[in-house]
Amino acid sequence: MTVPVDIYVKDDTAGTLPIAGVFVSVLDPVTFVVAASATTDGTGRAAFVLPGTVTPGTLYEARFFKLGVRFANPMQIRVEEPAVTTNKFDMSGTLLVLPAATDPRVCRCTGRFVSFSNTPIAGATVRFMALASSGYQVPKVVDGNLVSAEAYAMRTDADGFVELDLIRGAQYYITFSGEDDTVWNICVPDRASVNLIELIHPAPVQLNWDALEAPLNAVSVQVGQTKVVHFTLVYSDYEETGEGSAKWIKFINSDDALMSVGYGSGTVSIEGVAAGIANVTVEMLPDLKPVRVPPYNVTAPTLVVTVTP
Numbered sequence: 001m002t003v004p005v006d007i008y009v010k011d012d013t014a015g016t017l018p019i020a021g022v023f024v025s026v027l028d029p030v031t032f033v034v035a036a037s038a039t040t041d042g043t044g045r046a047a048f049v050l051p052g053t054v055t056p057g058t059l060y061e062a063r064f065f066k067l068g069v070r071f072a073n074p075m076q077i078r079v080e081e082p083a084v085t086t087n088k089f090d091m092s093g094t095l096l097v098l099p100a101a102t103d104p105r106v107c108r109c110t111g112r113f114v115s116f117s118n119t120p121i122a123g124a125t126v127r128f129m130a131l132a133s134s135g136y137q138v139p140k141v142v143d144g145n146l147v148s149a150e151a152y153a154m155r156t157d158a159d160g161f162v163e164l165d166l167i168r169g170a171q172y173y174i175t176f177s178g179e180d181d182t183v184w185n186i187c188v189p190d191r192a193s194v195n196l197i198e199l200i201h202p203a204p205v206q207l208n209w210d211a212l213e214a215p216l217n218a219v220s221v222q223v224g225q226t227k228v229v230h231f232t233l234v235y236s237d238y239e240e241t242g243e244g245s246a247k248w249i250k251f252i253n254s255d256d257a258l259m260s261v262g263y264g265s266g267t268v269s270i271e272g273v274a275a276g277i278a279n280v281t282v283e284m285l286p287d288l289k290p291v292r293v294p295p296y297n298v299t300a301p302t303l304v305v306t307v308t309p
Helices: 196-200
Strands: 003-011 023-027 034-039 045-050 058-065 069-071 075-079 088-095 106-112 125-130 151-155 161-167 171-176 184-187 193-195 204-209 218-222 226-235 249-253 259-264 267-272 276-284 303-308
Antiparallel strands (some): 023 034, 023 058, 125 171, 259 267, 276 303
16 A cells, blocks of 8 residues: 655755755665655645555655755655655755855855945945853854954955854954944854845744744634644744734735624734634834835735634
């Protein structure tokens, strides 16, 4: 017997977008004989039919390839028959767009500065400074080495790019030409590469509902009952938090006759009014700053609410 198996491949950007055209092979982990192969579709899904066994399932090894994407091959999966879980698996890949650091302690931060004509600005000065006073920098000691630098300045190249390796998890102040009197604070993510501009001006790119309070993005509430569902926003600098969300997004109630919806920082409260099914969707607020081209966009699954008598 065989069972359906799905492997979903997404990029490891903050938006976790699907990657189409990834060639996926499923192998026997001992003999390395190919059991099945497929190419991901527009949703990032590679679909298979594979033999399985009872829990913990049959062990397979999955390998991934697409030009311009780096994968941490191989990946092990266990196929259950009958399926106790879903036999659905997730894999992420790194799009080789930004140059990556080779030192696992640092992240390569790359940013481009342009003129009013969208042409590169060469020789613009970018300065990085310690966020705290001496002895309180984050971090101050790395692998037994003392971080003694207090400030660092560099200039953009002929194409307007500045590229610098910074310690992962470190916090800095940054200033740059054109806004010399404005100081921005940044936090370096735990990854090999990042767009420096997104550290300076992070924006929400994805909303996640709490998986325990709203499994499969669905919740049930009785008439007259109020239920609170937590959520987090993933920002383009890879920070994930629900704090401060009210200045970025709003929530839309699809049917006021069935429920009332209120929201605060990191929470949505739902009160049942009449029996039925309604949805809570998410929209970006208008006139957000700084202005972006293309405009702000957040990926947010619809919260399906079932109101019971």
